[in-house]
Amino acid sequence: MTVTVTPETFVMVLFDHDAIVAVAERVAAEVGLPPDLDIQIVVDEAIPLARVHIESIDPVVINVEGGAFEDPRHPRQLGEELVADTLGRLFFQVLDRRSPSFGDPGDDNDQDLSHKVAWDTYAVGRLQRLGYDGRHQVRLYAFRNRHGFSDTSDEAFNRLWTGQDLTWDEITRISDDAVALRSV
Amino acid sequence: MKVNLPPEELARDGRFIRTALLTRALDPRVTAVPREKRSPRVPLSPELPGSSEAARSLMHGIFTGEIQAMEGAGRTCWDFPIGDGPADAPYELKLDMARQCWDEARHCEISVKLGDWMGSEIGEFGEATFLYEAACNPDPVLRLTGVNRALEGLAIDVFNTMREFGSRAGDPVLEFCEDWMLADEVTHVKMGSDWLRRLTATDPERRARALEFQRIVDKLFSIGGARGEEEDSPIRLARRFRELAGFDTAEIDEIAQLSTDAREELYDRQDRAAATAAESPAGGVT
Numbered sequence: 001m002t003v004t005v006t007p008e009t010f011v012m013v014l015f016d017h018d019a020i021v022a023v024a025e026r027v028a029a030e031v032g033l034p035p036d037l038d039i040q041i042v043v044d045e046a047i048p049l050a051r052v053h054i055e056s057i058d059p060v061v062i063n064v065e066g067g068a069f070e071d072p073r074h075p076r077q078l079g080e081e082l083v084a085d086t087l088g089r090l091f092f093q094v095l096d097r098r099s100p101s102f103g104d105p106g107d108d109n110d111q112d113l114s115h116k117v118a119w120d121t122y123a124v125g126r127l128q129r130l131g132y133d134g135r136h137q138v139r140l141y142a143f144r145n146r147h148g149f150s151d152t153s154d155e156a157f158n159r160l161w162t163g164q165d166l167t168w169d170e171i172t173r174i175s176d177d178a179v180a181l182r183s184v
Numbered sequence: 185m186k187v188n189l190p191p192e193e194l195a196r197d198g199r200f201i202r203t204a205l206l207t208r209a210l211d212p213r214v215t216a217v218p219r220e221k222r223s224p225r226v227p228l229s230p231e232l233p234g235s236s237e238a239a240r241s242l243m244h245g246i247f248t249g250e251i252q253a254m255e256g257a258g259r260t261c262w263d264f265p266i267g268d269g270p271a272d273a274p275y276e277l278k279l280d281m282a283r284q285c286w287d288e289a290r291h292c293e294i295s296v297k298l299g300d301w302m303g304s305e306i307g308e309f310g311e312a313t314f315l316y317e318a319a320c321n322p323d324p325v326l327r328l329t330g331v332n333r334a335l336e337g338l339a340i341d342v343f344n345t346m347r348e349f350g351s352r353a354g355d356p357v358l359e360f361c362e363d364w365m366l367a368d369e370v371t372h373v374k375m376g377s378d379w380l381r382r383l384t385a386t387d388p389e390r391r392a393r394a395l396e397f398q399r400i401v402d403k404l405f406s407i408g409g410a411r412g413e414e415e416d417s418p419i420r421l422a423r424r425f426r427e428l429a430g431f432d433t434a435e436i437d438e439i440a441q442l443s444t445d446a447r448e449e450l451y452d453r454q455d456r457a458a459a460t461a462a463e464s465p466a467g468g469v470t
Binding site: 012013045046047048049050051066072073074075076113116135136137138139140141142144145148149182 | 201203207208211212213214216217218221223230231233234235236237240241300301302303304307308309310353354355356357
């Protein structure tokens with residue numbers, strides 16, 4: 001597996017290029033990405049926001065805004081736990097996209113926000129089972145914001161969080177059902 | 185017990201990390217962002233991607249502000265002798281500050297519970313101590329304009345924005361927490377307005393100094409104009425609640441204008457710094 005992180009030298013933030021590579025290699029292996037896969041992580045260090053985008057799955061190309069890797073307690077410094085959380089979630093979604101049985105989620109940018117949050121929940125739930133923090137309550141709060149603050153919404157969250165081998169159709173159905181009940 | 189405790193001596197446990205204001209102010213991603221990279225401003229809304237993260241960060245900032253507001257009000261009870269002179273504080277003012285201290289302590293508890301609900305940990309985000317620093321002014325009237333009228337006024341705008349955020353998201357906990365704290369903040373700002381007028385009734389120069397200090401704090405902490413009345417202002421100026429807190433229309437108009445000015449000045453600085461950076465081989469960043 002070859003992991004490439006650009007830029008090699010950060011000038012606007014105090015990120016350690018090699019540390020990002022090391023975390024990416026470790027998490028990619030633990031998630032189960034194929035060992036012969038090339039991974040390119042393109043960091044836009046000029047933007048302190050945290051949007052991410054999977055540009056391609058072979059080779060894997062991931063665009064990341066610098067804020068996604070930034071320690072919220074130390075401005076401009078790298079938060080290695082956040083790197084692992086962010087990349088772990090995206091690597092699971094790459095794994096899903098590469099699976100023929102998963103279905104077609106379309107481009108990240110075109111997804112319905114509720115579906116996107118539901119898929120994130122499913123990905124981070126698996127990451128947590130690998131031993132990463134996953135920040136369960138943070139994810140639950142993000143899910144509730146999109147699907148409602150109700151027992152029904154929480155049940156949908158739990159199905160995704162503990163889910164295994166879900167398809168895109170199943171994820172969107174769980175999400176849509178929760179959203180539909182929200183407006184009742 | 186010390187009089188006028190400096191900000192660096194505030195008691196915090198190991199979970200809190202202090203972020204110097206200059207660290208943020210000199211962040212090249214803020215100071216030198218080229219126009220094409222500048223993210224568009226949008227009102228804070230649960231319909232936006234990343235809004236729950238933005239809400240968590242903002243509410244943690246409010247939480248640390250509540251701690252400092254409690255500390256500041258407590259200091260004002262202690263730092264001045266009782267009296268009516270320019271370096272004194274009337275007993276009734278101290279009673280109001282003691283009441284505010286109690287309110288802020290309750291807000292801290294509310295904020296901790298709200299953080300649990302939203303998934304935030306205490307100390308997850310850096311703490312800037314600007315509110316307490318404004319509460320270190322040696323003149324009690326300037327403390328009241330800097331903290332109660334300017335920064336607690338900003339808190340009114342934030343609480344009102346976040347109350348609406350909670351309502352739109354259907355989050356009953358956020359909505360109620362904000363509504364209850366907002367009610368107290370209106371009272372605190374009103375205390376500032378009332379005491380400003382009372383303590384400077386016969387001293388126009390002192391009143392002018394106090395209002396100038398308020399203008400400086402208002403402009404400095406309009407978050408680069410993020411708090412304002414423009415269509416895309418992330419935090420809306422809460423006119424009605426400010427009226428209830430003792431601001432007249434001209435004063436509210438002035439705050440709105442200060443926010444607009446702060447935004448234009450920020451954009452000008454960014455343009456100039458980006459141009460300088462573009463001419464520098466190292467990107468102008470050290």
